[in-house]
Amino acid sequence: MKKAFFGIAGFMVTLNVWAQQHPYQNPRLGSKERARDLITRLTLEEKAALMCDVSEPVPRLGIKKFNWWSEALHGIRYGYNVSVFPQSIGMAASFDDKLVHDVFNAVSDEFRAKYQEAKRTGQENSRFVSLSVWTPNINIFRDPRWGRGQETYGEDPYLTTRIGISVVNGLQGPAGSKYKKLLACAKHFAVHSGPEWSRHTLNLNNINQRDLWETYLPAFKALVQQADVREVMCAYQRLDDEPCCGSTRLLQKILRNDWGFKYLVVSDCGAIADFYTNHKVSSDDIHAAAKGVLAGTDVECGWGYAYNKLPQAVEKGLINEKEIDEHLAKVLTARFDLGEMDNDSLVPWSKIPVSVIDSKEHRELALKMARESMTLLQNKNNILPLSGSAKKIAVIGPNADDGSMLLGNYNGFPSAITTILKGVKTKLPADNIFYDKGCDLVEDMITQSLFENCSFDGKWGMKATYWNNTAFKGDAVAYEQLVSPVQLTTAGQNQFCRGVNLKNFSGKYETVYHASESEEIVLRLEFGGKGEVMVNNEPLFSKEVWQVAPIRLPYRVEKGKDYKIEVKFSAIFDGMDASLKLNIGREVPVDYGELINKLKGIDAVIFVGGISPKLEGEEMPVEFHGFKGGDRTNIELPQSQRKCLQALKKAGKKIVFVNCSGAAIALTPETESCDAILQAWYGGQSGGQAVADVLFGDYNPSGKLPVTFYKTSEQLGDFEDYSMKGRTYRFMNDALFPFGYGLSYATFKIAAARLSKTTIKAGENIQLTIPVTNTSDRYGAEVIQVYVRKVNDKDGPLKTLRGFKRVEIPAGKMQQVAIELTPAAFEFYDARLQKMAIAPGEYEICYGTSSDAKDLQSGRISILP
Missing domain, CATH: 2.60.120.260 (Galactose-binding domain-like)
Incomplete structure (x- = not known):
């Protein structure tokens, strides 16, 4: 082996060059050229193995084992002593896509540093220690019963798009870099949002084309065309009788031909096996493998890989080796784009030090993100903020001292977690706080050990x-x-049990x-x-x-x-x-009378309840009243908590309800039994501190709902019906708390906006300039939202978000907030053209502080033919 030295502006780079160097080993060549050369040197069996999510090594060619499956939903999944940021739905509540970018830049720094640490210790082949991360989940949260909705950025396509782009850019690194920091993955393509119990068999064969193009596809299109996302994951279910991972329409026509996606498609785990085990569209694993590859799925995630049977599929004439090569080229190009096969000295990202993991800066960022996620829904008589000089406060509820709840799902494990109880203890002397769990999350019973x-x-x-x-x-x-x-538990331990x-x-x-x-x-x-x-x-x-x-x-x-x-x-x-x-x-039944007796002399109660990642999530074996398989069967607050709150109310207590959940809860009775309601989501490692900072006024809340909070479960339709009719703020206007809603301790006045133009041609931008005044004596942040409605559009949405800006305004000050609407803001599905298009006519532009009509002002523009 020789060593060649190249001087670049005085900086020396040491490059290992093989004496018998093949083109695929030459880092000066492009990734595609290197991939094509490597493919010529592989056997068919090796090619098939490289298309599995655990890609086995090819020692004779110097190819290392590679895992395609890691998770970065809100930090390094299964990582220890890593930064854990708020769950995705909470980050969406910030309406702060710049901060979201900063979060995922930090996450990708920690991933790279963790990967390099693993290489030094020979652990880089461990599952979930990889440079390919299956994040973000940009499915639309169309139904609050879906347990995985917490992983998304809410019910709105535009908000999902804006946040999703920031996530991808933060994970993959700056555009134009020779090497990608990580490979991000847009999932699950397409039209996927539960139920968990039927996802392997569900057939969506009556999707309205308008719903498809205006609701379910926009975020995927944007991440492909605007964020250059390097991976797309296809979903489990069928769409129009074809499994999504075997759909030529989805993966070839729409994704590649129409949108120009050039990179990698990965299957959801077990989705190829579903072809013959559940969907029954293939007779066996050999036929399923051929179908998946021909449709456009380049990497199979699973356990008993069908793709290992690709050589048999070639023998049967179901697929030819040239077609396999075409898909393998995308797989190998992605690996070269990471620099995974090159010397670390050439890859700038390999220099990120381990010290960034759980660093002071990242802990501060986790707290900042958690604070911005806090969404104040009710504050009767301005009970909040609480006084730090209170004589005594009770902290009650099943989530009050639960650290694991704050971590959501698909999570890592931080070095420290501030529970909500711990957060409150930073505001008051310990003697001034009374704590009792009070009740169970779900059951109106307690278990006496036998x-x-x-x-x-x-x-x-x-x-x-x-x-x-x-x-x-x-x-x-x-x-x-x-x-x-x-x-x-093994979490944070050296052993489960001695030996x-x-x-x-x-x-x-x-x-x-x-x-x-x-x-x-x-x-x-x-x-x-x-x-x-x-x-x-x-x-x-x-x-x-x-x-x-x-x-x-x-x-x-x-x-x-x-x-x-x-x-x-x-x-x-x-x-x-x-x-x-x-x-x-x-x-045995809970005795709420006993709890009330314990609270004598205490007027104010912080009740911390809601639900938990132990009840909602991906395909879980949970069977409690109101919960099924990771989803919910109703969205009411569980009766155990509802009864506890009513008992506290009857006893004359002032109640601040902190609701922790990854989804909307129907809180109609709680608006009566509680004085204040703070939606705290799953706030990550610093979630408890963020809650306390808001409750005691050290941080002014500014979060906005990324989902509609319905009044009751009766407002929901059939869970398996994917029609948008009657769902989300775009197609219903009878919410308990509407999309985009959230209170502040400050007050803001929105004056009439100025439009740069009132008549435009299709393809032109317009700008709104909106005067916003902080009329209070507190510094605060407000999220100005812009909605568009096509006038006389009987089948379209009531309104749809097409712009927003989070602004921070000092007390008593006014700021001119400029929001630009691009031509895409006026695109709606055209049934005649069978695509998104801008139709001439009148458009109403609404702007304000939530999607509720009473919080909006409006004007109109005309788009000429």
Whole structure:
């Protein structure tokens, strides 16, 4: 091996040059040229393996193993001691796309630094430690019951577009750089937003074309054409009878031919297998592999890869090798674009130091983002901000001291989490704060542990046996006798149990329950991994769980009888924390009277409730009233909390309700029982501090709702009906709290806007100049929103967001806010042309502080033919 030295403006770059260098090894050549050369040197079997999300190495050619699957939803998923920013829906509430860019620039810095650290320790091949991140999720949050809506940027196509572009630019780095910082991925293409329970079989064959082009596709088009996103992930379900990952219309005609996408399409995980296991459009994995590639899916994510069968597909004549080469070229080009195959000395991003991870600057950024996400929905009699000199305040509620709730889903683990209770403790002396959980998130019952009725082999409690494999095979490596409810995790730990690995282990928990009464007992599980439960050798439960979720298993017992209970747990997911909670008990009703007695002498209550990522998320085994499979079956606040709030109200308490959720909650009764309502989302590592800063007036809230808060569940249609009719602010105007709404401690006056033109030709820009005055004595921020409506458009939206600007204005000052509307602001679907177009005619332009008509002023313009 030789060493060549190149002087560039006095800067020396050391470049390793192979003595027998092939073109694909030459970093001076373009990525596409290098990819084409490498393809000529691969066998068909090697080509197929390189198109799987875990791409195996090709040692003879110096090609390393590569993982396509990492997640960067709001930080490094499964990373430890990393920055965890607010969940996506919370970031959208900031309406601050510049700050969102800064957040994802920080996230990509941490990813690069973590990757380089992994390389130094030989761990760069671990799953989820990669330079390809499957973020952002730009699906439209059309129905608040969808558990994954928390991963999106809300219900509006324009807001989703603006935020999504910032995410991609922050992740991928500046345009024009030789090497991409990371590869971002727009997902899930297309028309995807639940339900989770039917996503593998759902067929959407009646989508209105106007809904398709005006609602479901705009953000994808923008990220392709304006952000140069390098990956697009196709969705699970069928669209017009074709699985999205096998849809030539979606992946070839629209994505590549119409929009000019040149890069990589990846499948959602298991979506290719769905072709023959669920959708039944392919007879087996060989046919599914050929169908996926020919339609335009370049990388398969899965577990038993169909793409490994591509050589057999070639033998059968279902696809030819040249067609495989065409798709593999995109895969390899992407890897060369990252600099992943080049010497680190050539890749500027490899110089990012490990010290950026969880740095002071990133912690401050996480707090700033959390503060801007806080959305004040109600403030009767200006009860907020609270006084820091209050004699005593009660902090009540199931989310008050829950750090994991703040982390949302698809999350990493920070070095420290400020819960809401901890945040309040920074404002008041500890003696001035009374804390009680008060009630459960969902159930109007509490579980009294019955571990005292359990024994095994003559010893009280439960016997735990562990193996350092996931199959319970060979010699056990550890034994424990557990005498209290199990609470074990690998998160932040050196071991799960003494002698047990952090990953790829299994545990068996055995006990005999001696029934002292004839009654229904409940086995409660909370775990991430694979869990199985047997009672008297009969199966009661078996499930693999990606997102940690609570499981309730009722079982009837008879007095005097014994019941052998066996729980098996396996940490089967590489890169995922293992955790297990296990209790055996009886349920008894909550006594709210007892809680009220504890609150004597306390007038003000901060109630922290809502829901949790343990209840809403991706395909979860959750079956509680109001919740199903990660989604919700209704959007009311759970009865346990509603009753608790009503009891507090009846007792004469002043209630500040902090609602934590990734979606809208129907809070109509709570507007009566509560004095103030703060929507806090899932605020990340500093979410609790941000909440406290708002409640006590150290930060003036400015968040705006990125989703409609409906009055009741009855306002929602069929979950599986993807028609936009009656959904979101664009097609309904009877909200409890409308899209774009959020209060401030400051007050703002919006004067009449000036339009640069009132008559334009199609293709021209116009500018609104809007005088905004802060009429209060507090510094504050306001989000000025601009909506467009095509006059006399009977089938179109009531209004649709086409511009916004977040402005910060000192007390008593006025600012001229300029918002430019580009030609795209006046594009709507033209059924005659079958595409988005600007039609001549009258357009109403509305501007103000929310989508509600009472918060808007309007003017009109004419667009000439």
